[in-house]
Amino acid sequence: MSTVPEEFKYSAEHEWIGTTADAQVVRVGITDFAQDALGEVVYxxxxxxGASVAAGDVVGEVESTKSVSDIFAPVAGEIVAVNADLDENPGAVNSAPYxxxxxxxxxLAExxxxxxxxxAEDYKKQVG
Structure with a gap:
């Protein structure tokens, strides 16, 4: 069974949303279920x-040894940071997805x- 931390919210497209020190900013990643389905992430x-995004917009990709998958914005707002450490260590998506x-x-937009x-409970039901 995949890990689904209770403190996060989830999108139907397998992204998680967590809080940051700034109440107006959320951190986004892909779920344990998604990283497991992808296999070894390589890019x-x-x-x-600075880009403005709407919920559901494709904002990037995760490439694995199995496939390439789109990353969706789970909420609307402005991209204010990216995890540049993944450029050198994309495997962190697999080893520590949360x-x-x-x-x-x-x-967050208004x-x-x-x-x-x-x-978390609803997401668990979705992924079985």
Whole structure:
């Protein structure tokens, strides 16, 4: 069974959303379930810092030894940071998907769409 931390919210597309020290900024990554399905991650294409995104927009890609998968913005806002450490260590997405393997941070728009995110319990039901 995949790890699904209770403190995060989740998108139907297998991204997690966690809080940061700034209440207006959330950290985003892919779930343990998603990284396991992808296999060994070998490259992460980051979104552009400063870009405005809508919930559901494709903002980057994760490439693994099995496939290439789109990364979606789970909420609307502005990309304010990317995890540049993944350039040298993309495997962190596999080894620590909820910690060192985070992908990017978004400053939430006024109508960010956080209400449509799944709780940990609902996400667990989705992935079985």
């Amino acid at each position: 992460v294409e980051h979104p552009e810092v 910690a060192a393997g985070w992908l990017f941070e978004i400053k 109508s960010a769409g956080t209400d449509s995110l799944l709780s």
